[in-house]
Amino acid sequence: MLSTILILTALLIVLSLKKSRPDGFLVSELHPYRKLMFYIMPGRTESQVFFRRDIHAQPLLDYLEKNAQGEDTGLTHLLLAAIGKTLEEHHEMNRFISGRNLYQRNGVWLTFSMKRKKLDQKSAIALAKTRYTSNHSFRDFCQQVSTEIDINRSGTKTYADKEFDFFTRLPRPLLNVGVVLFRFADYYNLLPGNFMENDGLYTSVVLANLGSLDMEPGYHHLFEWGNCPIFITAGKISEQAVAEDGKISAKKVLPLRITYDERIDDGLTARAAIHKLVKVLEEPGKHLDQQASSGELSST
Numbered sequence: 001m002l003s004t005i006l007i008l009t010a011l012l013i014v015l016s017l018k019k020s021r022p023d024g025f026l027v028s029e030l031h032p033y034r035k036l037m038f039y040i041m042p043g044r045t046e047s048q049v050f051f052r053r054d055i056h057a058q059p060l061l062d063y064l065e066k067n068a069q070g071e072d073t074g075l076t077h078l079l080l081a082a083i084g085k086t087l088e089e090h091h092e093m094n095r096f097i098s099g100r101n102l103y104q105r106n107g108v109w110l111t112f113s114m115k116r117k118k119l120d121q122k123s124a125i126a127l128a129k130t131r132y133t134s135n136h137s138f139r140d141f142c143q144q145v146s147t148e149i150d151i152n153r154s155g156t157k158t159y160a161d162k163e164f165d166f167f168t169r170l171p172r173p174l175l176n177v178g179v180v181l182f183r184f185a186d187y188y189n190l191l192p193g194n195f196m197e198n199d200g201l202y203t204s205v206v207l208a209n210l211g212s213l214d215m216e217p218g219y220h221h222l223f224e225w226g227n228c229p230i231f232i233t234a235g236k237i238s239e240q241a242v243a244e245d246g247k248i249s250a251k252k253v254l255p256l257r258i259t260y261d262e263r264i265d266d267g268l269t270a271r272a273a274i275h276k277l278v279k280v281l282e283e284p285g286k287h288l289d290q291q292a293s294s295g296e297l298s299s300t
Helices: 002-016 032-040 058-067 075-089 138-152 159-168 172-187 193-198 267-282 284-288
Strands: 024-026 048-056 095-098 101-105 108-115 125-132 205-209 230-234 238-244 247-261
Touching (some): 048 058, 048 267, 058 075, 058 247, 058 267, 058 284, 075 138, 075 205, 159 172
Antiparallel strands (some): 048 247
């Protein structure tokens, strides 16, 4: 019995030495307090912080009208582009916690929720995932997002569909064991890159545009599955009374609700990133029309 315990302990110690993983590289230079946070608050749901921002919507509506490519190009495309641009410039917010370690994510990955059938309440919800790089124009990025939407609405089974079908066919005891094994493999950086690349919750951010369903935004929880540290919901655009320079006027406003894992970086970093996101959305032509060589981050 003792020998078995010693062997298992030695195995776990060896596994814990593996720090590399396909979706990110280890951030080693951390304040001791931040390292302790990973143990004091081991889960994302107990580490989440909420922010509320209201965006002046007329500039982004004008930008969409100018750059629209058919009726399927809309606010979701612009929100994703603005979030991607923000994370490229504020890479500290493009990090995640795994196995009590902090990682910088390789690239900016954006996941968004969508209805399999447009405006159909009974339709299933899908999570589509795409990669953002600012060396593409906004119109090219819109086409990229629309392609993901078309795939999910085509009726063809996606990687996620096949994964869900497999696991939900398992008896509950086996499913419980399977989930535990996957969490174990993720904790010790043993999951294959292909699995994480195709899973919508191994991503930089999840966006839910509830305004497309004529809904107000809610503060959404973070998921313990995967490693996504940010969830953003957008509500419907409406006219609201806005005070500026001591005067009150009616303006179109886009409400945003942001949830983030405070373990990835402090509130000042989050504030700077949110400020940038607001600037991009309120001046999209100035920020999204700029070309960049690449948004890739490297471990070198």
